[in-house]
Amino acid sequence: MAELRQPIVSLLGHVDHGKTTLLDRIAGSARAEREAGGITQHIGAVEVPRAAIERLSLGIVSTENFAVPGLLFVDTPGHRSFETLRRRGGALADLAVLVVDSREGVMPQTRESIQILRHEKTPFAVAMTKIDLIAGWRKPTGPLSILSQITKSGDEYGKQLDARVYALAEELDGLSFSADRYDRVSDFTRNVGIVPVSARSGVGVAELLALLVGLGQRFLKSELAIATEGGEATILERSDQRGVGPVSSVIVYRGRLRVADEVVVTGRTGPFATRVRGIYRPPPPGRGKGGKHPALVSAEAVEAAAGVYLSAPGIEDAMPGGLLKVVPRSADLERVQVELAKASNPVTETAESGVALVADTLGGLEALAFECREAKIPVHVAHVGPVHGALLLLMSTVRDPRHRAVLAFNVPVLPEALASGASAAVKVFPGEVMYHILEEYQTWYAEQTSSLAQQRRVDTVHPAKLQVLPGFVFRTSKPAVVGVKVLGGTLRPGVRLMKIDGTEVGLLKSLQEDGVSVAQAAESKELAASIDGAVVGRSLNEGDLLYVSIPESAARSFKREELSPGEQRVFDEVLRIRRRTEPFWGQ
Numbered sequence: 001m002a003e004l005r006q007p008i009v010s011l012l013g014h015v016d017h018g019k020t021t022l023l024d025r026i027a028g029s030a031r032a033e034r035e036a037g038g039i040t041q042h043i044g045a046v047e048v049p050r051a052a053i054e055r056l057s058l059g060i061v062s063t064e065n066f067a068v069p070g071l072l073f074v075d076t077p078g079h080r081s082f083e084t085l086r087r088r089g090g091a092l093a094d095l096a097v098l099v100v101d102s103r104e105g106v107m108p109q110t111r112e113s114i115q116i117l118r119h120e121k122t123p124f125a126v127a128m129t130k131i132d133l134i135a136g137w138r139k140p141t142g143p144l145s146i147l148s149q150i151t152k153s154g155d156e157y158g159k160q161l162d163a164r165v166y167a168l169a170e171e172l173d174g175l176s177f178s179a180d181r182y183d184r185v186s187d188f189t190r191n192v193g194i195v196p197v198s199a200r201s202g203v204g205v206a207e208l209l210a211l212l213v214g215l216g217q218r219f220l221k222s223e224l225a226i227a228t229e230g231g232e233a234t235i236l237e238r239s240d241q242r243g244v245g246p247v248s249s250v251i252v253y254r255g256r257l258r259v260a261d262e263v264v265v266t267g268r269t270g271p272f273a274t275r276v277r278g279i280y281r282p283p284p285p286g287r288g289k290g291g292k293h294p295a296l297v298s299a300e301a302v303e304a305a306a307g308v309y310l311s312a313p314g315i316e317d318a319m320p321g322g323l324l325k326v327v328p329r330s331a332d333l334e335r336v337q338v339e340l341a342k343a344s345n346p347v348t349e350t351a352e353s354g355v356a357l358v359a360d361t362l363g364g365l366e367a368l369a370f371e372c373r374e375a376k377i378p379v380h381v382a383h384v385g386p387v388h389g390a391l392l393l394l395m396s397t398v399r400d401p402r403h404r405a406v407l408a409f410n411v412p413v414l415p416e417a418l419a420s421g422a423s424a425a426v427k428v429f430p431g432e433v434m435y436h437i438l439e440e441y442q443t444w445y446a447e448q449t450s451s452l453a454q455q456r457r458v459d460t461v462h463p464a465k466l467q468v469l470p471g472f473v474f475r476t477s478k479p480a481v482v483g484v485k486v487l488g489g490t491l492r493p494g495v496r497l498m499k500i501d502g503t504e505v506g507l508l509k510s511l512q513e514d515g516v517s518v519a520q521a522a523e524s525k526e527l528a529a530s531i532d533g534a535v536v537g538r539s540l541n542e543g544d545l546l547y548v549s550i551p552e553s554a555a556r557s558f559k560r561e562e563l564s565p566g567e568q569r570v571f572d573e574v575l576r577i578r579r580r581t582e583p584f585w586g587q
Contacts, residue, residue: 013099018129266322321361354378464489506533
């Protein structure tokens with residue numbers, strides 16, 4: 001079997017379902033294993049070598065066929081790596097663990113995580129956590145095998161645990177993933193393995209690690225093949241380190257990175273070239289001389305997969321979530337810059353009328369852009385950073401008011417933006433869960449659509465039929481004021497009226513009911529109408545039937561708009577009147 005690098009693993013799941021506790025359990029073994037060359041804490045990652053997995057297994061799982069040298073867990077609680085950290089061609093992580101609380105099952109962020117996993121086609125296992133809170137659990141002793149723990153805790157505990165596994169499998173099936181407890185799965189190409197885990201005691205952790213190793217070896221042989229050239233990394237964040245100065249913490253996911261390498265880095269204003277000045281690993285645990293914190297450990301080179309601090313001129317301008325790529329030869333510099341520029345633009349198509357996307361990292365922006373494409377939400381502009389006043393001013397000019405919105409993932413809204421005059425015209429949807437941001441925007445969009453439709457109905461000429469009541473002429477002209485009865489539709493001022501032969505009578509200026517002006521009158525209402533241009537006894541007589549004179553453009557729009565039964569009946573009468581002289585009127 002070809003030599004493989006260690007897979008990068010990310011933990012996903014709903015808040016408080018145990019991601020941090022599970023990662024802490026794995027990382028906690030670092031303190032016990034580190035002196036024996038075991039688990040090491042990287043920058044933003046936890047490395048679990050094969051030897052450490054063997055020791056953690058305690059004979060529970062066989063490691064004879066392990067080909068990968070270990071696993072590198074990216075520290076999702078601090079960096080939201082899967083959602084926001086990318087590499088060229090997809091997510092930073094090769095594998096994922098979907099963490100689900102055994103008591104709560106699938107929750108909103110779980111669904112969001114599954115959507116990301118489906119999009120990325122990422123192999124994953126499910127860690128069903130907090131099984132030590134199920135009634136009947138007994139404190140484990142000896143090897144921490146989940147199967148032996150089930151036997152120890154008794155039949156009733158086993159039944160309750162199985163019920164939780166089946167319930168979770170049913171929820172995952174509803175999301176198009178077939179799943180079962182890991183030891184009952186014979187084909188991991190068709191089924192997702194669920195590993196019951198107690199992070200507090202460590203039960204199930206060995207099986208979870210072994211399952212991840214198996215998934216890596218089964219599905220990722222080509223992706224994990226070691227490459228010693230063409231180093232590539234993802235930028236986590238910028239910081240200052242004592243004695244070193246500005247650095248970026250990065251995850252090297254491909255090839256090798258050396259001191260003095262020329263690299264291209266995704267910057268806040270675009271890709272830029274620089275040269276690696278220093279590579280630093282975390283210091284060993286404990287205190288240095290005199291009780292001081294030990295210094296970073298300098299390295300001449302680092303190979304994938306690993307997390308390190310990187311020092312280079314201009315590195316403080318690196319964009320979190322951006323990329324870093326080694327330039328193999330000086331002649332390749334322009335090509336590499338073009339590559340990173342393309343990879344740094346998550347929105348390939350922008351719309352004249354669309355929403356704004358803002359995120360804290362480039363990867364977050366890409367993930368948000370993908371969700372918008374899936375939901376068919378057009379995007380006008382996208383950038384990394386906070387919501388500022390200039391963005392709101394730009395969005396206030398978007399043509400469709402339903403797109404005057406900013407979807408802000410994991411970023412603050414600056415005070416100057418809130419104080420700007422454009423803030424009243426633009427709706428900002430901030431949040432740390434994409435699923436919620438999109439859901440809130442779509443709800444608001446539907447509300448705005450309904451409101452605009454209602455306003456259009458008020459503003460648009462709609463069909464109505466009325467009759468001039470005999471004996472109720474209050475003024476004969478300038479304007480004529482007569483009593484009318486609405487026979488169909490809804491009558492509103494501001495429309496022109498015509499007779500049954502199509503002859504126009506005048507403009508309906510106002511309506512009054514019991515001496516009070518009204519904005520509209522429904523069918524069967526009787527009230528006084530002021531008609532400018534009409535003269536009673538000449539162009540208008542008592543008992544006349546009148547119709548709202550509908551412009552032909554409005555008549556065509558009714559094909560796309562639902563009329564009430566009364567309006568439709570009146571409109572059909574208007575069509576017959578108009579088509580006596582114009583056979584194709586309104587088509």
